[in-house]
Amino acid sequence: MMDDFHDWPPMPPVETYLEGKLNVSTQLQFPTPFVWQDPATLPRRxxxxxxxxxxxxxxxxxxxxxxxxxxxxxxxxxxxxxxxxxxxxxxxxxxxxxxxxxxxxxxxxxxxxxxxxxxxxxxxxxxxxxxxxxxxxxxxxxxxxxxxxxxxxxxxxxxxxxxxxxxxxxxxxxxxxxxxxxxxxxxxxxxxxxxxxxxxxxxxxxxxxxxxxxxxxxxxxxxxxxxxxxxxxxxxxxxxxxxxxxxxxxxxxxxxxxxxxxxxxxxxxxxxxxxxxxxxxxxxxxxxxxxxxxxxxxxxxxxxEWPDTFDGMTSKDLLAVQNAIEGKAARFSEQAGDQWVGCIVADVLGIDVIKNRKRIKRIIAGWLQSGAFVKGEAYGPQRRKVPVLEVGEWATE
Missing domain, CATH: 3.40.50.300 (P-loop containing nucleotide triphosphate hydrolases)
Structure with missing residues (x-):
């Protein structure tokens, strides 16, 4: 039954070599020199x-x-x-x-x-x-x-x-x-x-x-x-x-x-x-x-495919959002409730502000990175300055 399985022979003990019972030159493999080959001729994986x-x-x-x-x-x-x-x-x-x-x-x-x-x-x-x-x-x-x-x-x-x-x-x-x-x-x-x-x-x-x-x-x-x-x-x-x-x-x-x-x-x-x-x-x-x-x-x-943040959007959409935000001192922080700039973005784009909150934040971050919007400051209800979103470089149709 053992013939049905691999039965790898064990390596000979070191003493066997020392006693001269095995020819070392036929039992051991010696280093093979590396031969340079033109890289262009090497086979691809x-x-x-x-x-x-x-x-x-x-x-x-x-x-x-x-x-x-x-x-x-x-x-x-x-x-x-x-x-x-x-x-x-x-x-x-x-x-x-x-x-x-x-x-x-x-x-x-x-x-x-x-x-x-x-x-x-x-x-x-x-x-x-x-x-x-x-x-x-x-x-x-x-x-x-x-x-x-x-x-x-x-x-x-x-x-x-x-x-x-x-x-x-x-x-x-x-x-x-x-x-x-x-x-x-x-x-x-x-x-x-x-x-x-x-x-x-x-x-x-x-x-x-x-x-x-x-x-x-x-x-x-x-x-x-x-x-x-x-x-x-x-x-x-x-x-x-x-x-x-x-x-x-x-x-x-x-x-x-x-x-x-x-x-x-x-x-x-x-x-x-x-x-x-x-x-x-x-x-x-x-x-x-x-x-x-x-x-x-x-x-x-x-x-x-994971949907792109700006799927279905064009420069006209960006321009419409810029026009809606211009001069509004829209609050940058989403903690501002209805004053959050994301509410304006959602209204212009026709998307649900609650279900798409994270996407809206990514849209705003992308527009900030592109320079379409910039952060500014304005006086809030407590007469303290708060961060707002202002138009940066205007979009063209």
Whole structure:
């Protein structure tokens, strides 16, 4: 039975070398001299999807439960298989993707993928022969087991994966979730290190990118980072790119102008571990409900942009606000109640001053920075000088 597992031979003890029983020159590797190459001829890094998935490397996505990580990986798989920009990320040409979901049954995956295809208008022929989907409910995946002698890699399983990846020319393999792909102690850092490096060896052996989807531990309401992944930290250490998903907090929804009646899930994708590329900026995604022809409502992930403070506004709007404020000695502090300059801004722009208070403050700050308005002073009700907003450089139509 031990033949089914990797049984790495231990390094010979130092005494063996000293006693002359081994030829040192054949056992040790000596330094290789560096050879300069014309920089223009050096190969570029083989990125496959944005700056997250890289050929011959392992990437990790970490997220709390219920945020939308599986829906995100499905839409990203469709984007790569179809070659279409569905999520706002750069995609290499002619990619084949294998999604191995170890939790959901096939009928659920069928619903999710079909809904995502219809929502994003991806035709079946666009992904034909390029998207492969399997479920752990039908085909168990166990890459490592823990026993009395420690954790062992199940070699036949890794060999079978390699054979499938190579024979079908798979470029990207997604394992969702990582914890269901092995039977080792989640907090055993040595075991997780061994398993993670075995995945890295598989990526190198098959010239593909491997994405491991992982759960976070409880963060008690704090925003998670990739370092909040459950169990041993060795998984993230072995990855060349790590990203984390965080659900948008209620106060952020208010900042974005999302009404309280909007019950959709909004979440950020943050690449905060990037060994081979700059750390990525915060990207936003939204879970949209798609009504299927069979009557089922299915969540589908889509790209979402944080609204710009000045969306829909023109120089005419600025000029109208300037005319309304000119000579009014409008109070700069929002503590001034109805005398606050933001009330005038809201009235001119036709927006609700209560629901859009934070946006109005950002608008005023932006206009101050641009010089359209300047701070001044005027006498208040108590005959003391208070800060007011005055017109600076007038806008032109």
């Amino acid at each position: 083989p990125w496959l999807y944005g700056r997250h998935l890289l050929r011959r490397q392992v990437s990790v996505t970490v997220a709390p439960g219920g945020v939308g990580k599986s829906s995100l990986t499905i839409c990203e798989g469709l984007a790569m298989a179809s070659g279409r920009d569905l999520m706002g990320e750069w995609i290499a040409d002619d990619l084949s993707v294998w999604i191995f979901n170890l939790e959901d049954p096939r009928d659920e995956l069928q619903l999710r993928i079909t809904a995502a295809m219809q929502h994003h208008k991806v035709a079946p022929e666009e992904i034909e022969g390029r998207l492969y989907v399997d479920t752990g409910r039908e085909r168990e995946l166990c890459t490592a087991v823990a026993g009395r002698d420690g954790t062992k890699i199940v070699k036949p399983v890794m060999d079978a994966l390699a054979e499938e990846i190579i024979s079908r020319n798979i470029d990207v393999l997604v394992i969702d979730p990582f914890v269901s792909s092995h039977r080792a102690g989640e907090n055993d850092n040595n075991a997780i290190d061994m398993i993670a490096k075995e995945w890295a060896r598989l990526a190198d052996r098959c010239n593909c990118a491997i994405e491991l989807v992982h759960h976070t531990r409880k963060t008690n309401g704090a925003e998670a980072t990739t370092e909040d992944g459950r169990g041993g930290s060795a998984l993230l250490a072995a990855a060349r790119s790590g990203r984390v998903l965080n659900k948008m907090a209620d106060n952020m929804k208010e900042d974005a102008g999302i009404p309280a009646s909007d019950l959709r899930t909004y979440f950020a994708v943050i690449r905060d571990k990037a060994n081979l590329a700059p750390v990525g900026k915060r990207q936003w995604r939204r879970m949209e409900t798609f009504e299927m022809a069979n009557g089922e409502d299915v969540g589908v992930c889509e790209a979402w």
